[in-house]
Amino acid sequence: MTKEKAQKNPFDRHPMLEQLSQLWRNKIAIVGLVIITVFISTAIFAPLLSPHDPLEISLYDQIKPPVWHEKGTWKNILGTDDLGRDTLSRIIHGARVSLAVAMISVGLAFFFGVLLGSISGYYKGWIDSVIMRIMDIILAFPYLLLAIVVVAYLGPSLKNAMMAIGVTYIPRFARIVRGSVLEECEKDYVMAARSIGSNNWRIIFLAILPNCMGPLIVQTTLS
Template sequence: MHAAHVASSSSALSQAATRAEPSYSPFAEALSRLRKNKTAVAGFFIIVLFLAMAILAPVLAPHDPLKQSLYEKLKPPVWQHGGSWAHVLGTDDFGRDLLSRLIYGARISMVVGVVSVSIAFFFGTLAGSVAGFYGGVLDNGIMRFMDLLLAFPSILLAIVIVAFLGPSLQNAMIAIGVVSIPRYARLVRGSVLEEYAKDYVQAARALGAGDGRLIFLHILPNCLAPLIVQTTLGFASAILEAAALSFLGLGAQPPTPEWGAMLANGRALILRAWWAVTFPGLMILFSVLGFNLLGDGLRDALDPRLRE
């Protein structure tokens, strides 16, 4: 009887311990791994800094980014001889405050990233889902068109699209979104093919789920992990390609305070006013670096092969 009581107590304690063990969801587990990745955390804080800069640009900018003053043109940064606290990072050849233009440039770059990635995400996901789900001739047709787009260097194809539509920031965002569609389409198609072969899809079909419900409510939610990573890395590519188009005169037009356009404007001044080129380049560098670091961290955190 005593042994039975001990066994019963042991069983109760075991059940209590089991109930006390925390149950982690896949999202919580991925978030925990992401927090342990120091480079990903650093990338996250860089992105937050640029987002705060973009949102609070009217508050943070000490001057109007478009205001010109020929009496103050090519002022050096405050720590150099001839600099002043009125223009901490100096001025450009039109006397515009460089710090204010850099801060407003963050707003433009973030908008470029959001619009371009949204275009690529929507159309790429739609094309990849249809190709992977239906297969056959439709799959071959869609993916061969994507292969045709991938046959051109992305920046070259973007230049062709902008040259056709006309140079402007809006057309540059459209071009960057279009050239990024194949990346999402190929990624989604592979994920859909993998998920389509699983039992839960066949079970949902047996219960009467239609094609649209199967794709958007059952299959695509299980393809989000690689899409999140691609979207984060896509922001970095969009910012870089927008800066390249603006540098070539095909993106943002003067006097828009866009980092690539500022680089192009300061190119002729590199020997006389190094700050007009250096600081816009550093803004591009750190913004792209932040998204790349976070994207790599998300890839490691969301990869099921790395789960313990």
């Protein structure tokens, strides 16, 4: 019984409630979560939040100024475009396309960045050197230029554009995770987990990565 408790101890110290508590204490991460939540909610409830049809053309309401302007009205809070379409409604509905592009491209970068960064920081040595040199090569190119090259190779489409954006952001996540994993690997709970023969992947995903979520949430928001 004592042996069983000792084996579980490294992971019992980091339950989900403890991780949520640590996340709550990270004010920057909380701000990031709030921004993401507001953006996602706006995209999901766009038909309810938008005051007008974003595609409705009104030649009588062309190029109206925003409400704070002298000739602005509350009917079109942010004014209208050259076809009389409400700018605020178009921004709210445009959030859906932006959200789709952002979630897929950043999700791709998040997945591969976290995976590569975890492997690099945990195993160190030549594995770390190879992965980080690949990340350095990607970082050596301007993001826009690299994205254009990827799209030119794969072909012009929204799907390929999302993949191109995702590739350019992988090094950011990989470096953040690598730094956090290197720091966590020196802590007692990781050494205890290793000493009882816990699986490396179990240590990485159940013990180390939950403690790296704060910086990752911030980076995801910025991305």
